[in-house]
Amino acid sequence: xxxxxxxxxxxxxxxxxxxxxxxxxxxxxxxxxxxxxxxxxxxxxxxxxxxxxxxxxxxxxxxxxxxxxxxxxxxxxxxxxxxxxxxxxxxxxxxxxxxxxxxxxxxxxxxxxxxxxxxxxxxxxxxxxxxxxxxxxxxxxxxxxxxxxxxxxxxxxxxxxxxxxxxxxxxxxxxxxxxxxxxxxxxxxxxxxxxxxxxxxxxxxxxxxxxxxxxxxxxxxxxxxxxxxxxxxxxxxxxxxxxxxxxxxxxxxxxxxxxxxxxxxxxxxxxxxxxxxxxxxxxxxxxxxxxxxxxxxxxxxxxxxxxxxxxxxxxxxxxxxxxxxxxxxxxxxxxxxxxxxxxxxxxxxxxxxxxxxxxxxxxxxxxxxxxxxxxxxxxxxxxxxxxxxxxxxxxxxxxxxxxxxxxxxxxxxxxxxxxxxxxxxxxxx
Ligand SMILES: Cc1cc2nc3c(=O)[nH]c(=O)nc-3n(C[C@H](O)[C@H](O)[C@H](O)COP(=O)(O)OP(=O)(O)OC[C@H]3O[C@@H](n4cnc5c(N)ncnc54)[C@H](O)[C@@H]3O)c2cc1C
Numbered sequence: 001x002x003x004x005x006x007x008x009x010x011x012x013x014x015x016x017x018x019x020x021x022x023x024x025x026x027x028x029x030x031x032x033x034x035x036x037x038x039x040x041x042x043x044x045x046x047x048x049x050x051x052x053x054x055x056x057x058x059x060x061x062x063x064x065x066x067x068x069x070x071x072x073x074x075x076x077x078x079x080x081x082x083x084x085x086x087x088x089x090x091x092x093x094x095x096x097x098x099x100x101x102x103x104x105x106x107x108x109x110x111x112x113x114x115x116x117x118x119x120x121x122x123x124x125x126x127x128x129x130x131x132x133x134x135x136x137x138x139x140x141x142x143x144x145x146x147x148x149x150x151x152x153x154x155x156x157x158x159x160x161x162x163x164x165x166x167x168x169x170x171x172x173x174x175x176x177x178x179x180x181x182x183x184x185x186x187x188x189x190x191x192x193x194x195x196x197x198x199x200x201x202x203x204x205x206x207x208x209x210x211x212x213x214x215x216x217x218x219x220x221x222x223x224x225x226x227x228x229x230x231x232x233x234x235x236x237x238x239x240x241x242x243x244x245x246x247x248x249x250x251x252x253x254x255x256x257x258x259x260x261x262x263x264x265x266x267x268x269x270x271x272x273x274x275x276x277x278x279x280x281x282x283x284x285x286x287x288x289x290x291x292x293x294x295x296x297x298x299x300x301x302x303x304x305x306x307x308x309x310x311x312x313x314x315x316x317x318x319x320x321x322x323x324x325x326x327x328x329x330x331x332x333x334x335x336x337x338x339x340x341x342x343x344x345x346x347x348x349x350x351x352x353x354x355x356x357x358x359x360x361x362x363x364x365x366x367x368x369x370x371x372x373x374x375x376x377x378x379x380x381x382x383x384x385x386x387x388x389x390x391x392x393x394x395x396x397x398x399x400x401x402x403x404x405x406x407x408x409x410x411x412x413x414x415x416x417x418x419x420x421x422x423x424x425x426x427x428x429x
Pocket of ligand 1 (some may be wrong): 007008009010011012013033034044045046047049054107132133134135152153154155156157178179180228258296304305306307313315316317319320321322389
């Protein structure tokens with residue numbers, strides 16, 4: 001059977017690895033961290049997963065927490081923006097099984113919980129784990145012994161061996177200073193139109209300052225909430241640094257909320273951190289790389305997921321993209337049979353993924369700069385018509401649905417008129 005070596009035991013690497021061992025492939029996953037180190041280490045993400053990527057996890061037999069974790073029950077957006085809009089705009093959607101929408105499952109499983117469990121599952125199915133930090137020499141070694149080497153190393157340094165794709169990159173510097181705080185003790189969401197979400201996400205933006213969102217999750221000590229901070233670099237939210245220690249770090253989180261997101265401060269002021277490693281700070285430039293890596297010995301490796309398509313987390317798409325990339329790569333490997341995994345196959349596989357990823361990248365990048373007229377119109381319309389709000393929120397699962405409306409003002413006008421018309425007819429009936 002064909003031999004596949006994957007660098008990186010993360011969302012994409014483990015999905016591909018588990019999928020392929022189930023089909024009888026000889027798969028080795030190389031990880032720079034053991035399951036124990038991952039479990040006892042620092043948090044890495046807020047890792048919210050939408051319905052489509054969740055369905056792929058199900059297909060790969062990796063939905064391991066459905067019995068003991070409750071998905072979200074709502075999503076609310078608040079754009080607090082006196083400079084750009086003339087008041088606060090809010091919209092929301094009730095989602096999940098408790099609202100009669102079992103097909104709309106969104107959830108977040110701490111990667112410290114998920115990845116160790118997936119590694120054990122992979123080994124149970126016959127996959128081999130190799131614990132080392134891969135470099136060029138190691139890639140050449142893997143390539144000499146395998147039919148295909150995949151680099152699914154996330155933001156790991158080794159990914160920088162893949163050439164940056166200047167044409168596909170929009171930014172050359174970090175656009176947000178990122179922070180995460182895993183907490184317990186948060187009060188439920190009370191939406192502006194009077195709903196209560198016990199397990200809801202809220203997303204808040206203040207142009208010129210940054211964004212703050214918060215979502216329920218399952219962590220190593222049970223259910224929790226994750227605070228996610230996206231501060232404009234050098235701005236007033238750019239004050240989170242893990243080197244300050246967890247106490248001071250969390251004090252600064254509450255300071256940001258009190259000043260810029262007072263309604264969120266009220267929900268959060270009595271929260272405590274889940275653990276001292278439940279915080280991160282950092283920043284990185286969103287970067288697209290070319291998928292084909294040429295090794296010094298003339299061999300090839302292929303980059304997948306964040307290693308080639310790294311987005312800012314402002315739209316919470318990275319793990320979702322990794323799941324989608326894993327599905328595309330898995331299908332392409334199976335369909336390729338015993339033929340060579342050459343540079344054309346690698347490029348074609350990436351191009352198939354890119355059709356799905358490009359709208360995600362364009363939409364995510366648009367959220368990092370001043371909103372365009374079409375986007376302002378959609379958000380203002382969503383405040384008055386829940387159908388428009390739901391249309392935008394569904395874009396988190398499939399950003400392709402947002403196109404061309406998100407960028408084309410005339411298309412946005414037409415869509416808003418159509419959805420307003422539908423609402424008026426329903427109200428009249
Ligand atoms: C603050 C923040 C919030 C986020 N929130 C969300 C969200 O809400 N929703 C969402 O969908 N995404 C979110 N993401 C993004 C998401 O976490 C990532 O996009 C996703 O985990 C990428 O999956 P991956 O498989 O490409 O890489 P990863 O999951 O990062 O896995 C890569 C693995 O490779 C290992 N590795 C690296 N280098 C080497 C090496 N040389 N040798 C061996 N192993 C190596 C790493 O240790 C790691 O285990 C967020 C990210 C951040 C930073």
